[in-house]
Amino acid sequence: MPHAVFCFRAALCARAVRWSGAVASFVLLAGPALHAANNLPSPKPAAKAEKIVAAKASLASEIDRLIAAERLAPLGALADDGEFLRRVMLDLHGIIPSVEEAREFLADKSPDKRERLVDELLAGPRFARHMATVLDVMWAERRGDKVVKAAEGYEWLYESLAKGRPYNEIVRDILTADDQKPELRPASKFFHDRDCEPNQITRDVSRMFFGMDMQCNQCHDHPTVDDYAIGDYYGLYALVSRTYLHTDKKTKAKVIAEKGEGEASFKSVFTGEAADRVVPRLPRGAALKEPEVKKGDEYLVKPDKGEKPVPKHSRRALLATAATDGTNPIFARNAVNRLWAHVFGRGLVHPVDFMHPENPPGYPAVLDRLTAEFQSGGYDIRPIIRTLVLTRTYQTTYLLPDATALRRGEAAKRLKTWEAEQVRLETSLKEAEAAAAKAEGVKREEVLAQARALRTLLRARERRIDEARQVAAFEKIASTDKAGAARAWELLVTRWTEQGDVPLLKPLGPEAFASSMLQATGFVTISESKALATLKKSPPKELVKLSEAERPRMESMWVDRQTFDPLKSNYARFVELYGEATGGDFSATLNQALFFGNGGVVDGWLSPKYENLAARLVAEKDAARLADEMYLAVFTRSPTDEERADVAGFLQGREKEKLDAVKEMLWALLSSNEFRFNH
Template sequence: MPTDTERQTYNQFAPNQRRDLWIDHLLASEDYVAYWTYKWSDLLLINGTRLRPNAVKSYYQWVRSRVAENQPWDQFVSEILTATGRSDENGATNFYALHQSPEDMTENVCQAFMGLSIGCAKCHNHPLEKWTNDQYYAMANLFARVRAKGWGGDGRNGDGLRTLYVATNGELIQPNRGKPQPPAPLDQKPIAFDADGDRRQVLADWMTNKDNPYFARAIGNRIWANFFGQGLVEQVDDLRLSNPASNEAMLDAVSEHLIEAKFDVKQMMKTIMQSETYQRSSVALDTNRDEQKYNSRYYPKRLMAEVLLDSIDQVLETSTTFNQVAYPGADKQKTDFYKSGTRAIELYDSAVESYFLKTFGRNPREITCECERSDEPSMVQVLHLSNGDTLNPKLEAKDNRIDKAVAAKQDDAMIIRELFLAALCREPTDSEQQNMLNVIKEYGPEERLTALRDAAWSILTSTEFTFNH
C-alpha cells in the first residue's frame, strides 16, 4: 500500500505520467520478483513431494535470480534445456530430476514452453492434430543421452545431490518400429546420429528462434492470461491448431512485440498495463454485461490463494508460519525450511501444509497445466473466512494493526480510514464511514476492540478485497 507521502508525491504528476511511474515502481519492486518467481515455479513444477529440500531450494533460487535480473525468456528457457552440473549448484538441472525419461522430458518441454500437448503421439499418430508417432520419437531422441549420477527423489542419497551430464552415445528406441528415429525438433530436419555436441542445444536453438511458430505465442498467451484472467487461447496450455485464439491478430501482435523486445517479458507486461484494454473499468454496461471473451471491460477475478493470504497479513500487519512437509523417502517429520515472516508468495514450492492455500485453489504442481490452479468460489472458502483458523486468529493477534491503532489512541474514524486504505487502496465513502461508526457504537465502549475486529473482518471478506477489479 502506498504511504500518504508517496500518494502526495505521485499526485503532482499528470494522470498518464502518474500511471507510468506506478507501473515502473511495480516492475522494479521485490513484489514483482516474488510474484513471477512463484508463477514460473508453478510452470516448472517445483514441488517438495518430488524433490529433496536441497533441490527445491536450488531450483527456486535459480528461477528467482533470473527473474530478478530480468533475463530474457529465450535465455531462461535455453538454460533449462541445456542444463548440466550439480543440482545444488545449477538449479535448472532439477527440471531433469522431475522429468527423467526422454518421453517425459519431451512432453513437458512442449507443454511448458510451447503450449503443445503431444502425448497422444507417443502411441499413435494424433487423430486431430499434425503430430505423428515418428515426430514424437524424433523429438524425444534429442534427450536420449541425458544422464544423471545420484538421485535425490527417493531417499537413497542422504543429501539429495544429483549431477546431470550428457553421454556421448545412446539412442531411444521407437517401440512401433523397433529402432530409433533420427533426432529432430518438431517439423525440423533431423541431425545425424553421430553428430558432435549436445543434441539439446539444437533443440534450444530451434525452440527459442523467432521463427518458431509456438514459442513466442505460448509465453505471450500466458502473460496475457495473467493480467486479463483468461488467455487469448484457452486453455493457455493448449495451443493446438484446432484451438484458435479468440483474437488471432492480437496474439500475433503480442508475439511480434515479444520478438522485437528480444523476449523481455517485463517490457511486454508494461505495454499491457499501459493499454486502454487493461485499464478499462470492471463496471459492466448494459451493452457488455454478458460479454466474457473480447475484453470490452475488465473481468473481476478472485485473488490467487497466495496473494489473498499475504494481503490479509499485510492489512493486519500479521504473519503466517509455514512448514515444509517431509521430503520423499523420509519420515513424516517436518523440516525447518522457512523463516518467520516468509510470505506465501515467497514459498519455494507447493509442498507446504496450509489449509488456506489448499482451500483457495493453489497449484499443487503435479502436472504441467494451468488448470491445476483453481479460482472457483466454494462454500468451504466462505466458511473458512467466516469461522476458520486463518482470519479470526489474525484479527485477534496481539500487536496487529488494530491493537496498535487502539494503543496509539486513534479514534474509530481514523482506524476505519486506515483499514480501507490498507485493504482497498481507497478511503471510505461518507456513507460507508458512517455505517461503520454506527455499528461500532452498538457494541458499546467495553466491546470496542471486538467491534473494530468485526469491522476489519467485514472489509477483508468483501468482494472488493478478495477480487481484483
C-alpha cells in the same frame, strides 16, 4: 534493456524516508527530483528515457487499436486510480498497495503517474519475487522438494529475474539440465522433478514451452486436435530420450546423464503408423542437424563400469539451443500468450497449452505483434508486461458495460467486411492445401506452415462473424422485445466474459492472498521498516563492500528478502489449502473457509501490534475516519457513504468492546469477494 528509468535507489530511499515517518507526504515516484535532492547521479539521461517511454506507450496504443478492430464488446470506462493501482500491484508484485503507497499515488496529480508507477514496479525486486512465484508454479507445478529443493529452484528464478535475465536464457538453463555445475543445478529441478522420464519431459516441454499439450500423442494422433500428430511428439521425444537418471557409483546420488546412442521409434495404436529412427525436431520445426557420429565413437566418457557417460553429441543440448536461440517462433509465441494470460486472466489462445489452428487467438494480430516485439526485444519479459498493463484495455474498470454502451450498427457494418475476408481466406487456404499436397521436403513444410496460419486466421474470423451476428440479432430486437433483449444481452455478456473481451475477476494465488492480508493488516510495512532501519544502522558487510554501481540493486534485494523472509512461513498453509489445480478452475472449499474462520492464522493478524492496522483503528475515535482508514488499507479505496454508515452502525454501542468490533469488521472485509479477487 531499452526501457524507462531503472532506479532502485529511488525506490529504496523513498521507502526509507517514508517508513521512518520523517516525511509522510513524500512522493514515491519522485524520480529525478529525488536524485537531485540526494546528489545521486541519474542513471540515464531523462530525454532518452522519455523517448523510450513514448515508443513503448505507442506500442500499447497500437495493441489497443488492433483490439478495437476486432472487439465488438463495448469498452468500459477507465479504471479509477485506486482500482488501477491495486490491479497492477497485484499483477506485478503479487501484493496490494500499503495505505501509504495508496495515499501517495492517489494524491499525485501528474498525468504520467501510471506509467511511472509501472516502471517503478517493474524495476523493483518485488516484481522478481512475484514473477518467480508465477513461473515456478507454472513449471514446477508445486511439486515440492525432490533432488533439488523447491526453495533452491525458487531462489534461482528470483535471482535470475532480479538480474533481468531474459526468458529464453532462463529456459535454456532449464533445458540444459546440468546438475553438476553449482550455478545451473537449481535449473535442473525441471528434469529431476520428472525423474528424467522422457515421456513426462516430452509432455511438459511441449506443453509449457510450446503451448501444445501432446500427451495423447504418446500413443496415437490426438483425438480432438487434428494438428497434433504422433510424429510431432516423437520428434521432441527423440531429443530427451537419451537422458536418464544415473546412480553415482560412490555417492549413490542420482545425477542427470545422457547416452550418446539410441533412437526413438513409435507405432500408433490407432492407425499403425510407425517410424523406426525418428529424426529429432521441435514441434512444427524442421529436422535438426546433428553431427555425424560413428558407431563405437559416440562418447567422450564411455558408460563402462558404472561411469557416468559423456556423449560427444548431446541431444539435450541441441534441444536447449534450438528452442531458445531466438529462431523458434512458437517458443516466443507461447511465452507471450502466457504473459497475456497472467495479466488478463485468460490467454489470447485459451487454454494456453492448446495452441492449434482450430483454437485461434481472440486477437491474432495482437499475438503476432507482441511475439515480434518479444523476439526483437531479446526475450525480456518486462517490456511486454509494461506494454500490456499500459493498454487502455487493461486499464478498463471491472464493472460490466451495459447495453447503452454498444455502438449500434457497428456489428452489421463489420459483418460485411468480415464475410468478404472469410471468402478470401477460404480460397487461400484451399490453394495452400492443394500446393502442400504437391510439394515435397522443406518446401512442403513451408506451405504447410502457411496453411496452418491461414486456417488459424480463418477460424478466428469465423468466430468474430458468429459473434457479430449475435450482436446484430440483439440490436434487431433491442427496441421491440424488452424481455428478449435482456436475455440476449446477458448471453452476449457471458460470451464476452468467456472470450476475455471484458475484464475478468482473477482469484489471488495463495502467496498473493496471504501477502496481501499481511499488507492490509500492516505487517509488511512493519517488517520492511525493521529491515530499512537495520540497513541504515548496521548495513551488512556483504553490501558495504559492493561497488557504487552494484550496491543499490543488491540493497533493494536485501531489504526485500529481510522484509518477506520472516513472513513467508505463513504461505505454506495457504498454498496447501488454496493452491490451484494446474490449469483448473477456481475452487472455493470448506477446508479453506474453516481454516480462514477458525485456524488462528488470520485471527493473529487482526490483533493490535506495533502500529498495525488493528492498532490504528482501535485508537481512532471517529467512526468515519476509521472507515476511511480501513477501506483504504483493505480495498485501496474510500468507503461509500452507505459503507460509512455500515461501519458507524456496527460500532454503535460497542465502545467497551471496540477491539472485538474492529476485528469482526476486518475479518469480514478480508474474507469478502472484493478482497479475494483481483478486479
